[in-house]
Amino acid sequence: MDAIILVGGRGARLRPLTLTRHKSLIPVANRPAIDHLLDWLARSGVERAILALGQHQDDLAEACPEGLRGPLAVAHVRERERLESGGAIRHAVRAADVAGRFLVLNGDIHADFDLPAALDAHARAGARLTLALCAVPDPSAFGVAVVDAASRVTGFVEKPPPGDAPGDLVNAGVWVFEPGLVDEIPPGPVRVEETLFPSLVGKGSNVLGYRFEGPWADLGTPARYLALSRALARRAGGPLVAADAAIDEGATLEESAVGARSVVGRACAARSILWEDVRVESGASVSDSVLADGVTIGAGAVVRGAVLGRGASVAAGARLDPGAVLQPGGRA
Secondary structure: OEEEEEOOOOOHHHOOHHHOOOHHHOEEOOEEHHHHHHHHHHHOOOOEEEEEEOOOOHHHHHHOOOEEEOOEEEEEEEOOOOOHHHHHHHHHHHHOOOOOOEEEEEOOEEEOOOHHHHHHHHHHHOOOEEEEEEEOOOHHHOEEEEEOOOOEEEEEEEOOOOOOOOOOEEEEEEEEEOHHHHHHOOOOOOOOOOOHHHHHHHOOOOEEEEEOOOOEEEOOOHHHHHHHHHHHHHHHOOOEEOOOOEEOOOOEEEOOEEOOOOEEOOOEEEOOEEOOOOEEOOOOEEEOOEEOOOOEEOOOOEEEOOEEOOOOEEOOOOEEOOOOEEOOOOEO
């Protein structure tokens, strides 16, 4: 089976992190996010992953080259213009000669549920389309799927106001397609979430909503990215520290990830993500923040709820309060 991974987006909601790194390459547990998806597909028996690349994405193409990756073959298709999800799927199917049933994944998610079970459910139901659905505490930031007692999707509500959602099952960005559906995607740069999916449901087609159990996260915003990293640290039973990171014996790390070649002095890092080559000097405190590669936090500085782009620096004794953002190379 083939899987098309939609990686053509620009990662606008993750800026400034994605100004210097493709969103699929942001580190999750100190590995590129795309690596986790590819490993999951390989473990699940998928034979080929097709990266639907957008324009000017050579960094991702180089980091994830075509060829065999263990049992999984990786292929690339490139857009010549912005296609959105529907156009990207249609282009990938035709350019890569996808035949038969196939998967589609959003490239900015983290998933590790039982994919073969979802495929089995799709086949048993005789579904034309299956949407993997995840229950979340607050669905107001997502597209909510309404399902009946037989798990068939009967409707969608996009980002319902808090407290007004018809349920807690959200579109997890993992879809099982029957091949004929590609011809029903409207022409041009369209989103299947806004065109094909509601059209199928409106016509009474058999669209299965498969509720899964297991790790899942949307990496579209810094807050969700941080929440995933904290969850993975809790699962690991402690901080996620790269083998070549240097951590002072007096440092305190709580539910944080520390990337390669980073240095943390006698400081505190709580519920945060430190990319590669980050330096946190003694006496500093970093919490609920993302520090991109090459960031420096001076001695005694306090950084709370901030996002710092590549090469940014915070002076000794300075303070960044929740919501602060430093662009790449910025100073505070």
